[in-house]
Amino acid sequence: MGVRHRRAGPRDTVCELFLLLTMSLLHCSCTKYDQDRQANTIYNFQVKALNGSQVSLQRHQRQILLVTNVAYNKLNALMENFTGSPFTVLGFPCNQFGHQDPEEDSEVLNVLKYVRPGNGFVPNFPIFGKILVNGESEHPLYTFLKASCAFVNPVLGDKNKLHWSPLKVSDIRWNFEKFLVDGNGRPLKSASQSILKSELTVYFVGKMWQPIAVSHK
Numbered sequence: 694m695g696v697r698h699r700r701a702g703p704r705d706t707v708c709e710l711f712l713l714l715t716m717s718l719l720h721c722s723c724t725k726y727d728q729d730r731q732a733n734t735i736y737n738f739q740v741k742a743l744n745g746s747q748v749s750l751q752r753h754q755r756q757i758l759l760v761t762n763v764a765y766n767k768l769n770a771l772m773e774n775f776t777g778s779p780f781t782v783l784g785f786p787c788n789q790f791g792h793q794d795p796e797e798d799s800e801v802l803n804v805l806k807y808v809r810p811g812n813g814f815v816p817n818f819p820i821f822g823k824i825l826v827n828g829e830s831e832h833p834l835y836t837f838l839k840a841s842c843a844f845v846n847p848v849l850g851d852k853n854k855l856h857w858s859p860l861k862v863s864d865i866r867w868n869f870e871k872f873l874v875d876g877n878g879r880p881l882k883s884a885s886q887s888i889l890k891s892e893l894t895v896y897f898v899g900k901m902w903q904p905i906a907v908s909h910k
Contacts, residue, residue, distance in 0.1 A: 734878030735760075738834040738856075740785070741822035743798045750822070750878075755779060758874040760838065760867070762787045762826055766810045772817050779876070782818035786825050789856045790868050798822040827864045828857030838872045839863045841880035 700799045716794065735758070736751045740845075756779045763784040772782060786801060788794040802822075805814050824832040844863050873881045 696894070733738070735834065735837065735874055735880070736878045738837065740824070740832070740834060743801055743820060743822055745798065745822065750783075753781065753783070754878065755876050756781055757876055758783055758891070759871055760785070760826075760834075760874060761871040762868055764869040765805055765816055766814060769814075769817050784816065784818060784819070784820040784822045785832075786820065787865075787868065788823060789825060789827055792856065793868060825857065827861070831857075835865070838880055839865070842872060842883040844883065878899060 694745065736749070736754060739749050739808045742748045753766060759771070759780075759782045761769075761782060761784060765784070768782045768784065772780075786794045801820060802815075805811075805816060805820075824835070826835040840863070845867075871884045873884065875881050
């Protein structure tokens, strides 16, 4: 005898529709979760290169990052300490502190090479176009970083040398303040200039580098 096939009835149709609806809701939920995770990392931001083009920070996925505005020669030495590791500094010049960086983006590398620090200096880490790190027009990247990490210095400094408005307790205090970002793009902590005199320690865990300590001297 042949196998008899039952006709699909209204109940089967309802079950199929319910299954499709459930799968659709699960897909939307997963998509939103992925978007939320991305929104809480620096990979969600684009920054300006020195040549004016827009650069996505997604290119630095799975790297330990030190985001700073900036202390060039000492950071070169820090990079050399971790040659071959997935660690890099991201430098963001800023002219909001005593107008110390008035040059145009196209002039930055020549200023570094011949003026400050000079002596043929060439950075061994990415330097981006100048940005605002404080004030009403601050770059969204720095809004995110400051909201993610507690400030480390309770003193704002000489207001006559701070060129932005309004002043906030969470503001970057001066040039060279840094943010340490883990291999998943999540800010770990902010640090003052003293990190430049310290030893940044990282351990290799699986396929990820994870900072475990920043010792200050």
